[in-house]
Amino acid sequence: MKHMLFVLPLIFMSACTQHQVIQVHQERPKPIVSTMVKRIPIPLQDRGYRLLTQQLITKQSQFEKFLKSIKRQKAWDKKDNFLNILKTSNIDFSKENLLIYPMEENEGTVIVAVDRPMQLAKHATIHIGKEPSPQIKPNKIYYAVAYLVDKEIQDITFDLGEDNITISNR
Numbered sequence: 001m002k003h004m005l006f007v008l009p010l011i012f013m014s015a016c017t018q019h020q021v022i023q024v025h026q027e028r029p030k031p032i033v034s035t036m037v038k039r040i041p042i043p044l045q046d047r048g049y050r051l052l053t054q055q056l057i058t059k060q061s062q063f064e065k066f067l068k069s070i071k072r073q074k075a076w077d078k079k080d081n082f083l084n085i086l087k088t089s090n091i092d093f094s095k096e097n098l099l100i101y102p103m104e105e106n107e108g109t110v111i112v113a114v115d116r117p118m119q120l121a122k123h124a125t126i127h128i129g130k131e132p133s134p135q136i137k138p139n140k141i142y143y144a145v146a147y148l149v150d151k152e153i154q155d156i157t158f159d160l161g162e163d164n165i166t167i168s169n170r
Helices: 002-017 047-051 060-072 079-087
Strands: 037-040 055-057 096-106 109-114 118-120 123-132 140-150 155-159 164-168
Touching (some): 047 096, 047 140, 055 060, 060 079, 096 109, 109 140, 123 140
Parallel strands (some): 123 155
Antiparallel strands (some): 109 123, 118 123, 155 164
């Protein structure tokens, strides 16, 4: 009985001082390959791209105006290819926008990879890999990428390594 009196307070104290720690480890959602942002296979490099600015085309009338302005330009290497690819992309402006993103690099930098668009919620990210060339020249190289972007996407970020450029899809 003596032992029982001694053990009971120990049990009571240990029960009162023990607390349960419940850790809830919630993983952050991971980006997935986007089906709401689709790349249009325009030529990656063309000196005519130096005449372009970043464009988010949201209406058929804007698209037609854009095509006419390109048609009038002279200094292109693959202008007909560029125009034909855009015209045959079957863009449904009631559901998607056309994003054209031109880039200018020194001849010493080469774009080596344009990754598939990744999506997290209503945000898309496209990583563009660049690699320095051992020979740095003062000339410029002009690149561009084009995407069909579902109207539900809020923005697209181009991850250029040292910089990120975010474009609103509105």
